[in-house]
Amino acid sequence: MSVLIFIDQSEGHIKKASLEALSYGVKVAENLGVGAEGVALGSASEDLAALGQYGVKKIYHVNKATFNHLDAQAFTSVIAEVAQSSGAKVIIFSNNVDGKAIAPGLSVKLKAALVSGAVALPDTANGFVVKKTVFSGKAFANISLNTDVKIIALNPNSYPVSATGSGTAEVVSFDVKTDATKVKVTAVNKVEGEVPLSEADIVVSGGRGLKGPENWGMIEELAKLLGAATACSRPVADAHWRPHHEHVGQTGLAIAPNLYIAIGISGAIQHLAGVNRSKTIVVINKDPEAPFFKAADYGIVGDAFGVVPKLIEEIKKVKGVA
Amino acid sequence: MKILVCISKAPDTTTKIAFTDNNTKFAADAVQWIINPYDEWYALVRAIELKEKDASAVIHLVTVGEADAEPVIRKALALGGDEAIRINASSQDSYYIASQIAEVAKQGAYDLILTGKETIDYNGSCIGGMVAELLNLPYVSLATKLLLNGSNAVITREIEGGEEVCDVALPVLVSCQKGMAEARIPNMRGIMAARTRPLKVVEPVAADNLTSIVSFELPPAKAGVKLVPADNPAELVRLLHEEAKVF
Numbered sequence: 202m203s204v205l206i207f208i209d210q211s212e213g214h215i216k217k218a219s220l221e222a223l224s225y226g227v228k229v230a231e232n233l234g235v236g237a238e239g240v241a242l243g244s245a246s247e248d249l250a251a252l253g254q255y256g257v258k259k260i261y262h263v264n265k266a267t268f269n270h271l272d273a274q275a276f277t278s279v280i281a282e283v284a285q286s287s288g289a290k291v292i293i294f295s296n297n298v299d300g301k302a303i304a305p306g307l308s309v310k311l312k313a314a315l316v317s318g319a320v321a322l323p324d325t326a327n328g329f330v331v332k333k334t335v336f337s338g339k340a341f342a343n344i345s346l347n348t349d350v351k352i353i354a355l356n357p358n359s360y361p362v363s364a365t366g367s368g369t370a371e372v373v374s375f376d377v378k379t380d381a382t383k384v385k386v387t388a389v390n391k392v393e394g395e396v397p398l399s400e401a402d403i404v405v406s407g408g409r410g411l412k413g414p415e416n417w418g419m420i421e422e423l424a425k426l427l428g429a430a431t432a433c434s435r436p437v438a439d440a441h442w443r444p445h446h447e448h449v450g451q452t453g454l455a456i457a458p459n460l461y462i463a464i465g466i467s468g469a470i471q472h473l474a475g476v477n478r479s480k481t482i483v484v485i486n487k488d489p490e491a492p493f494f495k496a497a498d499y500g501i502v503g504d505a506f507g508v509v510p511k512l513i514e515e516i517k518k519v520k521g522v523a
Numbered sequence: 524m525k526i527l528v529c530i531s532k533a534p535d536t537t538t539k540i541a542f543t544d545n546n547t548k549f550a551a552d553a554v555q556w557i558i559n560p561y562d563e564w565y566a567l568v569r570a571i572e573l574k575e576k577d578a579s580a581v582i583h584l585v586t587v588g589e590a591d592a593e594p595v596i597r598k599a600l601a602l603g604g605d606e607a608i609r610i611n612a613s614s615q616d617s618y619y620i621a622s623q624i625a626e627v628a629k630q631g632a633y634d635l636i637l638t639g640k641e642t643i644d645y646n647g648s649c650i651g652g653m654v655a656e657l658l659n660l661p662y663v664s665l666a667t668k669l670l671l672n673g674s675n676a677v678i679t680r681e682i683e684g685g686e687e688v689c690d691v692a693l694p695v696l697v698s699c700q701k702g703m704a705e706a707r708i709p710n711m712r713g714i715m716a717a718r719t720r721p722l723k724v725v726e727p728v729a730a731d732n733l734t735s736i737v738s739f740e741l742p743p744a745k746a747g748v749k750l751v752p753a754d755n756p757a758e759l760v761r762l763l764h765e766e767a768k769v770f
C-alpha cells in the first residue's frame with residue numbers, strides 16, 4: 202500500500218505545482234501511515250533522486266522519449282500500470298494542465314473516485330473526504346471518495362512546498378508495455394522568460410481602466426520588478442489588448458497567488474470568481490465605489506497612471522534596485 | 524463528419540451562491556440557468572464554424588439532465604446543431620455522467636467529440652477525459668484552436684507558459700477553451716428553426732457513482748480593505764512588505 206504522486210516535468214524541469222503535489226502527497230502518506238512514491242514519465246534532466254528531500258522514498262521512472270510530450274491516453278495507461286504494480290491506494294496529481302488531462306482517464310481506467318481541485322488534506326475521520334473549490338472559487342464542497350483506490354488532483358498554490366532538505370529517493374526504471382502515442386506534438390511555443398500565470402506567486406493584472414494596450418508598459422515593469430506574472434480582465438483579452446491566456450476569472454483561468462494586484466479593474470462578480478482565492482489582494486482604482494474594494498485587503502483610490510509609476514519607484518527602494 | 528457536443532447547464536455567472544438543507548444542497552430555486560459558457564462559446568460555436576465549412580457535417584448535442592435542462596439544450600439548438608439528445612438523469616458524480624455520455628457517443632460513431640474545458644459550477648474538468656477513456660479515444664484538453672485536415676485534427680492546446688500544436692487522427696475528444704471560436708448569439712431564424720429540430724430523450728444506463736457531496740461551505744468573509752492615500756504609495760509598499768509579507 203502506498204501513495205503514488207505524479208511528477209510533472211516539462212523539458213526535464215519539474216514544475217512548481219508538481220512539487221506542491223509532491224509535498225501534499227507525502228503528507229497524505231504520512232497521515233495514512235504508508236510510504237510515498239513518485240512516478241515520472243519521459244527523459245529527466247533534473248536529478249530525480251534529489252526529490253527525496255521532499256520525503257518521497259522511491260520514484261518509478263518511465264524513461265522513454267515518446268513521453269516527453271503529453272498524450273493523455275498513453276500517460277493514463279502507463280500510470281495505471283505503475284499504480285497497479287506498486288499497489289498504490291491514493292494517487293496524487295497537481296490539478297494543472299497535465300493533471301487535468303490525465304487524472305479523469307485514470308479514474309475510469311482504475312475505476313477510482315477522483316476529486317479535482319482539492320485545496321486541503323483528506324479528512325479520514327469519517328471515510329475519505331476532500332475539500333475542493335466549486336463555483337469558480339465562490340464556495341467549497343467536501344467530496345467523499347467512495348472507492349478503494351482514490352485520486353486527488355490538488356489545485357496549484359493551495360499547499361506549500363516543503364522540503365526537509367535531506368534524503369534521496371531510490372530511482373527505479375520502470376518498463377511499460379505500451380509506448381504508442383497517438384497525439385503528435387509538432388510545435389511548442391513558450392513565452393520566454395515569463396512566469397507562467399498558473400504558477401506565479403505574484404500576479405499584476407490590468408483592466409479596461411488602462412485604456413489601451415499601449416499603456417501596459419508600467420504593468421509589465423511592475424510585474425518584472427516583483428517577479429510576477431501578468432494577467433487581465435476578460436474585456437481586455439476580448440479586445441486583443443492582451444493575449445487570451447492572460448484572461449482570469451470565471452470564464453478564464455482561476456488563480457490563487459500570494460499577491461494579486463488589480464489595476465483599473467472594476468471587480469465584476471465573474472472576475473472575482475477567478476481571483477478571490479488569492480491570499481492578499483491589492484486594488485488600484487480611481488472609483489471609490491468599485492466593487493473590487495469589497496474583496497480587497499489593501500487599496501488605493503486613485504488614477505493608475507499617477508499611482509503605478511510612484512509605486513514602482515517605492516518598490517525599487519525596498520528591493521534596493523536602482 | 525459527425526460531431527457530438529456535450530452541453531451542460533450552469534447557473535448564470537451573477538448567481539449568488541448559497542446552500543440549503545444544512546449546507547448539503549445548492550440553493551437552486553431562484554437560479555437562472557444558462558448553457559455552461561465553455562460549452563457554448565467554444566465547443567458548440569466551433570462545431571458550428573466547422574459545419575459552415577463542410578455542409579455535410581452533422582452536429583448532435585448531448586446533455587445529461589432532467590426536464591429542467593430542456594430550455595438550456597433548446598437554446599443550444601437555437602445556436603446550431605441538427606439534433607439534441609437529453610439523457611434523462613441527474614447526478615453530481617462525473618463518472619456517472621461520463622458513463623451516460625459515452626453510451627450515447629458509442630451509438631453515434633462520432634468523428635469528433637467536443638466539451639467545454641470545465642463547468643463553472645463544479646469545476647471538475649473531468650467529463651471529457653473520462654468519456655475519452657470510456658471510448659478508448661485520444662484526449663486533447665484545454666484546446667485553444669482546432670482545425671481539420673482530412674482525417675486528422677490539428678489542435679493547439681495550452682501548456683504552462685505557452686501553447687503547443689499537436690496532430691491526431693480522428694476520432695478524438697477535445698476539451699475547448701478561449702480562442703477556439705468567434706463569439707455569436709442566437710438569431711431569430713435559429714430560434715425558430717430550433718423548434719423543429721428533434722430533441723430526443725433517452726433513459727440512462729446503469730452506472731456507478733464513485734463520489735458523493737458531503738457538504739458545502741462558503742469562504743470566510745474578508746476583514747475589510749485598508750485604504751492608503753493615493754499620494755502615499757510608500758505606505759502601501761510598507762504594508763505589503765511588513766504586514767502582508769508578500770515581498
Ligand SMILES: Cc1cc2nc3c(=O)[nH]c(=O)nc-3n(C[C@H](O)[C@H](O)[C@H](O)COP(=O)(O)OP(=O)(O)OC[C@H]3O[C@@H](n4cnc5c(N)ncnc54)[C@H](O)[C@@H]3O)c2cc1C
Pocket residue numbers: 407408409410411433434435436437448449450451452453464465466467468469470471472475485486487488491503504505506536560
Ligand atoms: C458570462 C460572463 C462571463 C464573464 N467572465 C469573465 C471573466 O472570466 N473574467 C473577467 O474579468 N470578466 C468576465 N466577465 C465580464 C465582467 O462582467 C466584467 O464586464 C469585466 O470583468 C469588466 O472588466 P474591467 O474591470 O476590466 O472593465 P470595467 O468594468 O470597464 O472597469 C474598468 C475599471 O477601471 C477603473 N478605471 C478607469 N480608469 C482608471 C484609471 N485611470 N485609473 C484607475 N482605475 C481606472 C474604473 O473605475 C472601473 O472600475 C464575464 C461576463 C459574463 C456575462
